[in-house]
Amino acid sequence: MNILIVEDEALAAQKLARFIQQYNASFNIVSVLDSIEDTVHYLQNAPLPDLIFLDIHLADGNSFEIFKKVEVKTPIIFATAYDEYALSAFELNSVDYILKPIKQAQINRSLDKYFQLKESFQPQRLDYSQLAKMLQPQHYKARFMVKYQNKIISLNTTEIACFFAEDGVTCILTFNQEKFIIDYTLDDLEGMLNPADFFRANRKYILAIQMIIEVHAYFKGRLKVITSPSLADEVIISNQRANNFKEWLGK
Numbered sequence: 001m002n003i004l005i006v007e008d009e010a011l012a013a014q015k016l017a018r019f020i021q022q023y024n025a026s027f028n029i030v031s032v033l034d035s036i037e038d039t040v041h042y043l044q045n046a047p048l049p050d051l052i053f054l055d056i057h058l059a060d061g062n063s064f065e066i067f068k069k070v071e072v073k074t075p076i077i078f079a080t081a082y083d084e085y086a087l088s089a090f091e092l093n094s095v096d097y098i099l100k101p102i103k104q105a106q107i108n109r110s111l112d113k114y115f116q117l118k119e120s121f122q123p124q125r126l127d128y129s130q131l132a133k134m135l136q137p138q139h140y141k142a143r144f145m146v147k148y149q150n151k152i153i154s155l156n157t158t159e160i161a162c163f164f165a166e167d168g169v170t171c172i173l174t175f176n177q178e179k180f181i182i183d184y185t186l187d188d189l190e191g192m193l194n195p196a197d198f199f200r201a202n203r204k205y206i207l208a209i210q211m212i213i214e215v216h217a218y219f220k221g222r223l224k225v226i227t228s229p230s231l232a233d234e235v236i237i238s239n240q241r242a243n244n245f246k247e248w249l250g251k
Helices: 011-024 036-045 066-069 084-093 104-120 129-135 186-190 239-249
Strands: 002-006 028-033 049-053 076-081 096-099 143-148 153-156 160-166 169-174 179-182 199-201 205-208 210-215 223-227 235-237
Touching: 002 011, 011 028, 011 036, 011 049, 011 104, 028 036, 036 066, 049 179, 066 104, 143 179, 160 186, 186 205, 223 239, 235 239
Parallel strands: 002 028, 002 049, 049 076, 076 096
Antiparallel strands: 143 153, 160 169, 160 205, 169 179, 199 205, 210 223, 223 235
């Protein structure tokens, strides 16, 4: 079995090669590359390896640039420092991912998975360009244009305590307790707001993390949120969303 390693840290590459051969000494490391340019050249000119271990961050940029320059049909195991929000993307679009710092147990798991999946690999389904799109940094809205008296003003998201639905329209409530109407639904806003700063509490409210003062246990596994500024209605988190809400608060 021929394996290509793409890793720009020499010690990490040596460690990875050692772990691979400890898994199976007959495996052949065909090359160790450390840049996008060298990897593209290799894939265009050399026989395709059976498997690639690919670091996301290389000396000359993000390794997803490789997929823009050459079609890659070889199964890939990614080495990544991406956090848990991105890991589902790797699960859907690659053989596996390994989190740095790499350990023998991770390599064993990934290679086991490769052999389990090997018979089902279909080159046309190895869409790494789609994975690259999924992992691009998100650009979230930093401000909203709102009507104020006879003019339009720009409102920074840091000024916003929550978004809420009321009488068929969507409103903003600021920390200064000013209220503005905007032309987005709460569903629209979920994809526009930074999820580190805002949470969809229920069908009526999207809350800014800075407005949350206390969280109390409520009936049937639900949570009651105390906010500042206070709101006209109680903010209740359903038992289905309670764990996600607590994880979000603890980030």
